[in-house]
Amino acid sequence: MQIGSEKASSLDLLSVVVASLSDGYGLDSSTGDAFVENRLLIVVLSIVIIVLVGCVAIFFVWRSSGRKPVEPPKPLVVKTQMDTKEDQGKKKVTVFFGTQTRTAEGFAKALAEEAKARYPNAIFKVMDIDEYATEDDEYKENLKKESLALFFLATYGDGEPTNNAARFYKWFTEGKERGTWLENLQFGVFSLGNQQYEHFNQQYEIVNMNSAKHIVQVGLGDDDQGIEDDFSAWRELLWPELDKLLQDENETGASTPYIAAIPEYRVVFVKLE
Numbered sequence: 001m002q003i004g005s006e007k008a009s010s011l012d013l014l015s016v017v018v019a020s021l022s023d024g025y026g027l028d029s030s031t032g033d034a035f036v037e038n039r040l041l042i043v044v045l046s047i048v049i050i051v052l053v054g055c056v057a058i059f060f061v062w063r064s065s066g067r068k069p070v071e072p073p074k075p076l077v078v079k080t081q082m083d084t085k086e087d088q089g090k091k092k093v094t095v096f097f098g099t100q101t102r103t104a105e106g107f108a109k110a111l112a113e114e115a116k117a118r119y120p121n122a123i124f125k126v127m128d129i130d131e132y133a134t135e136d137d138e139y140k141e142n143l144k145k146e147s148l149a150l151f152f153l154a155t156y157g158d159g160e161p162t163n164n165a166a167r168f169y170k171w172f173t174e175g176k177e178r179g180t181w182l183e184n185l186q187f188g189v190f191s192l193g194n195q196q197y198e199h200f201n202q203q204y205e206i207v208n209m210n211s212a213k214h215i216v217q218v219g220l221g222d223d224d225q226g227i228e229d230d231f232s233a234w235r236e237l238l239w240p241e242l243d244k245l246l247q248d249e250n251e252t253g254a255s256t257p258y259i260a261a262i263p264e265y266r267v268v269f270v271k272l273e
């Protein structure tokens, strides 16, 4: 074999490599020779593998270049109740909740459900206060459009807001000109807390806006005593106020939504022959 020769072919080189490898692994010289003799087969196999790998690579390049760039998913448009035609002209009430362990959320939903039955001509929308606005400016723009809102806000730590109300709290307490754009907003607040804490129920203060009007006194829910009862008592104060705001003039009373169906009878006298 002409290793030193300048004309040594690549096949010779390969044979040498295979032969030296076989030596290194303790194969005897006859086995090594067998490898060398089959070098053509090895080279052919190598070429086949290289061609196959190349084809696969070309296929993937072709496939990816032929495809349209992946578009980012379109934001999910949530069809709110306000979007439908039959809802237009109806009065709208937004029920916000700021919660950590979901008590406030449960109260907000329970109230909205009962209110829907009482006031079929109004729309009640329950909102996680964090999801109400993605940008701080959106709070202002959205709140300007509200006319009636109910807030269920729990207090944590040293009178701090819940995580989902923290952004709203920061924006609201740092805001300067809220007086002007909240002129049209009427609202009610049910605050959730526990009197064992020093800063009992402080969160309601964040919605204690000057220009906006409380439709009902603030409900102070005390988790230490029976917050469900506090909620029920506050609800009873709320309904008469909502009656005034949401009941149609021709409605007799929202507290009696059930109308009994009275069957009609007709008496027919039959003359017997």
Ligand SMILES: Cc1cc2nc3c(=O)[nH]c(=O)nc-3n(C[C@H](O)[C@H](O)[C@H](O)COP(=O)(O)O)c2cc1C
Binding pocket: 098, 099, 100, 101, 102, 103, 104, 105, 154, 155, 156, 157, 158, 159, 160, 162, 192, 193, 194, 195, 197, 198, 199, 200, 201, 202, 223, 227
């Ligand atoms: C860790 C912790 C801290 C709390 N801090 C306060 C507080 O500072 N003031 C208060 O009035 N209540 C405080 N509470 C009571 C909660 O506000 C009360 O349990 C409320 O009902 C929880 O409402 P949520 O389930 O909607 O989060 C605290 C409760 C926990 C567990």
